[in-house]
Amino acid sequence: MSKxxxxxxxxxxxxxxxxxxTGKPAATKPSDAGGTAxxxxxxxxxxKIGLPGGYxxxxxxxxxxxxxxxxxxxxxxxETPWADxxxxxxxxxxxxxxxxxxxxxxxxxxxxxxxxVAENLEPYIKRDLKTDDYxxxxxxxxxxxxxxxxxxxxxxxxxxxxKQIFKDNNIPFPTDDWTYNxxxxxxxxxxxxxxxxxxxxxxxxxxxxxxxxGWLPWMRAFGGSSLDxxxxxxxxxxxxxxQGLTAWSDTINKLxxxxxxEAANTGKFxxxxxxxxxxxxxxxxxxxxxxxxxxxxxxxxxxxxMDGKRFVPMVVNQxxxxxxxxxxxxxxxxxxxxxxxxxxxxxxxxxxxxxxPVKKTALAELEKSTTKPLNKKAYxxxxxxxxxxLDENASWNEWxxxxxxxxxxxxxxxxxxxxxxxxxxQKVQQVLDDNK
Numbered sequence: 229m230s231k232x233x234x235x236x237x238x239x240x241x242x243x244x245x246x247x248x249x250t251g252k253p254a255a256t257k258p259s260d261a262g263g264t265a266x267x268x269x270x271x272x273x274x275x276k277i278g279l280p281g282g283y284x285x286x287x288x289x290x291x292x293x294x295x296x297x298x299x300x301x302x303x304x305x306x307e308t309p310w311a312d313x314x315x316x317x318x319x320x321x322x323x324x325x326x327x328x329x330x331x332x333x334x335x336x337x338x339x340x341x342x343x344x345v346a347e348n349l350e351p352y353i354k355r356d357l358k359t360d361d362y363x364x365x366x367x368x369x370x371x372x373x374x375x376x377x378x379x380x381x382x383x384x385x386x387x388x389x390x391k392q393i394f395k396d397n398n399i400p401f402p403t404d405d406w407t408y409n410x411x412x413x414x415x416x417x418x419x420x421x422x423x424x425x426x427x428x429x430x431x432x433x434x435x436x437x438x439x440x441x442g443w444l445p446w447m448r449a450f451g452g453s454s455l456d457x458x459x460x461x462x463x464x465x466x467x468x469x470x471q472g473l474t475a476w477s478d479t480i481n482k483l484x485x486x487x488x489x490e491a492a493n494t495g496k497f498x499x500x501x502x503x504x505x506x507x508x509x510x511x512x513x514x515x516x517x518x519x520x521x522x523x524x525x526x527x528x529x530x531x532x533x534m535d536g537k538r539f540v541p542m543v544v545n546q547x548x549x550x551x552x553x554x555x556x557x558x559x560x561x562x563x564x565x566x567x568x569x570x571x572x573x574x575x576x577x578x579x580x581x582x583x584x585p586v587k588k589t590a591l592a593e594l595e596k597s598t599t600k601p602l603n604k605k606a607y608x609x610x611x612x613x614x615x616x617x618l619d620e621n622a623s624w625n626e627w628x629x630x631x632x633x634x635x636x637x638x639x640x641x642x643x644x645x646x647x648x649x650x651x652x653x654q655k656v657q658q659v660l661d662d663n664k
Contacts, residue, residue: 285310385541387527449475543617
C-alpha cells in the first residue's frame with residue numbers, strides 16, 4: 229500500500245469518526261430551486277420575531293414553550309400594534325433591518341415574495357413536512373411555483389345567527405343547506421319595527437362592507453369574481469359580478485333588511501342582539517364571548533350561492549422568513565415554524581381562539597370544543613368543502629384601495645352597481661397592468 233493511499237484512508241476515517249461523535253448532519257441550505265435540502269445543525273443563535281398585534285394575535289404559550297424546548301435559539305420578541313407594525317415594516321425592510329420572522333396578510337406576503345423579501349419555503353416544506361397532514365391553506369402563499377409563507381392561522385367566515393331572535397319569532401334555525409335566497413327571505417321576516425316609529429330596530433341581516441364578509445362573497449354567490457382565474461384581469465363588469473353587487477347593496481337600499489354602512493360602523497348590532505344573522509369571521513368569537521358571554525348564538529356554513537356553489541372566504545395570515553437573514557438564522561426560524569405546525573403548536577393555537585389551525589388532527593379536536601359557537605364545523609368543514617382566499621395577488625392591497633371608495637358609494641346607494649362596476653373595472657385593471 230502506498231503512502232498516499234494510507235494518508236487518504238486515515239483522513240476518511242477521521243472524518244467518519246468526527247461525524248459519528250457529533251451526531252450532526254452537514255449544514256446545507258435548502259435549494260431555492262426546490263431540490264433536496266438537509267437541515268443545518270442547530271447552533272446557539274438569536275432569532276428576532278415580529279408580532280404585530282402582540283400576544284392578542286399570537287399565543288404567548290407557543291413562544292414560551294418553544295423557548296423552553298430550544299434554549300439554544302434565543303428569541304428576541306418585538307410586540308407592536310398591528311397598524312404601527314404595518315407602517316414601520318416597509319421602512320425596516322428598506323433599511324435591511326426587519327425581524328427574521330414576522331406575520332402579515334397573505335397578499336402582502338405574495339408581494340414580498342415577488343420583490344425578493346420573503347424566503348421561498350417550498351424546499352423546507354418538501355424536506356420536513358407531510359403535506360397530507362394539513363389542509364390546503366398550508367400552501368396558500370404560493371406564487372409562480374414558490375411558497376413564501378407558512379400560515380399563522382386561518383380566519384374563515386360562516387353565517388352566525390342569534391338563536392333567541394329566531395325562537396321569539398318561531399322560525400327554525402338556519403342549516404348548512406341554506407341558500408342565499410333562504411337567508412334573504414328569512415331576514416325579511418325577522419326585520420322588525422318593534423316601537424312603531426317607522427324604522428327597523430331589529431334587522432334580519434347585517435351586511436358587511438369589506439371584501440371578506442361583504443361584496444366578494446355576494447359576487448361569488450352569483451358566479452362572479454373580482455379578478456379572473458389568472459388574477460391578472462379585472463372582472464367587475466361581468467354580468468354575474470354585477471348581479472352579486474346588486475344583491476349585496478339591495479339588502480340595505482331596496483330590501484332594508486340590514487342597517488346602513490354608517491350605522492353598522494358604530495352600532496355593534498349583532499353583539500347587542502339587534503341583528504338576527506350576519507357573516508362572521510372565526511376570530512371575532514373571542515371578543516364576542518368575552519363581552520357578551522350570555523348571548524345565545526351559533527353558526528352554520530356560509531349559504532349556498534345562486535349558482536349552486538358554496539364559497540367560504542378565508543383570511544390567511546402568514547409567517548414570513550426574511551430572505552436576507554443568515555443561513556443559521558433561517559434554519560432556526562424554520563425550526564420555530566415546524567414547532568408552530570406541530571401537534572403541540574397547533575393545539576395551543578386552537579386554544580387561543582384567534583385562528584383555526586391548519587393541521588387536520590388539530591381541526592378534528594377543535595370540533596369537540598364546547599365554547600361558542602358550538603358548531604365549529606361550520607368553519608372547519610366549511611373550509612374543507614369550499615374555502616377560498618380573496619382573489620389575492622401581489623398587488624391586492626393596491627387594487628382593493630382603488631375599488632374601495634366606489635364600493636362604499638354602491639353600498640350607500642350613491643351609485644348604481646352598473647355605474648360603479650364600470651369605474652372599478654378601469655381603476656383595478658390599471659393597477660394590475662402597472663404591476664405586471
